[in-house]
Amino acid sequence: MSYMLPHLHSGWEVDQAILSEEDRVVVIRFGRDQDQTCMVQDEVLFGIAEKIKNFAVIYLVDIDEVPDFNSMYELYDACTTMFFYRNKHIMVDLGTGNNNKINWALADKQELIDIIEIVYRGARKGRGLVVSPKDYSTKYRY
Numbered sequence: 001m002s003y004m005l006p007h008l009h010s011g012w013e014v015d016q017a018i019l020s021e022e023d024r025v026v027v028i029r030f031g032r033d034q035d036q037t038c039m040v041q042d043e044v045l046f047g048i049a050e051k052i053k054n055f056a057v058i059y060l061v062d063i064d065e066v067p068d069f070n071s072m073y074e075l076y077d078a079c080t081t082m083f084f085y086r087n088k089h090i091m092v093d094l095g096t097g098n099n100n101k102i103n104w105a106l107a108d109k110q111e112l113i114d115i116i117e118i119v120y121r122g123a124r125k126g127r128g129l130v131v132s133p134k135d136y137s138t139k140y141r142y
Contacts, residue, residue, distance in 0.1 A: 003033075004046050008061050011068035017059050018084045025056040025090070025120045030063050031079040038079040041105040048109050048116075055120045077103040083116070085123035092119060092130055095137035099129060 008014045008028075018026050029045060031038040045058050052058075063075050073082065081102040083090040091099040092115060106112045114133045122130030 005042060005049065005058055005060050008059050009065060011066055014059075014061055014066060014069065017057075019087050021057060021084075022086065024054075024085075025116060025123060026084040027056050027058045027081065027116060028061055028084065029058070029079065029081050030061050030069065030073070030075045031077075032062060032064060033060070035078045037105045040107055041079050041081065044106060044109050044112055048113050052113060052116055056116050073101065079103070079105055081106075083119045083123075085119070088123070088128065090119050090123045090130065091128060092132055094132045095135040097137075 008017055014028070017028075027045070029038065029041055031041070033039075033042070042060065045060075049058050061069070063070055069075060073080070082100070083092065089100070092102070093099050094102065102115075106115075111134060118130050118133060
């Protein structure tokens with residue numbers, strides 16, 4: 001479903017997307033369109049795009065096509081989702097230790113909507129770090 005979501009094809013486009021959005025959270029999925037993990041994440045992002053359009057906008061960035069941010073944001077995972085609000089990176093405490101980004105595919109649409117909503121509410125209050133409504137530290141418990 002990545003073809004249904006807007007792609008950013010240069011570092012300048014990514015910067016402009018982050019800079020130009022005043023009232024909504026900018027959700028950027030960094031990764032490769034052909035990657036299986038990204039396909040799952042893109043399907044979820046496409047599914048929620050209409051529901052969150054009032055407070056968030058979603059963009060996709062191919063890390064091979066736009067390598068400008070790979071070292072800056074440490075984009076070494078197959079699929080990475082990051083949040084920005086008014087030109088500021090918003091960190092999310094998911095309980096995993098890495099507050100900068102979500103580096104796995106969230107398959108549950110409602111969980112992702114909840115996270116984006118928490119990011120929006122916290123960012124509007126001036127917070128640079130928000131706490132996720134769900135703790136993902138035990139995600140891989142067997």
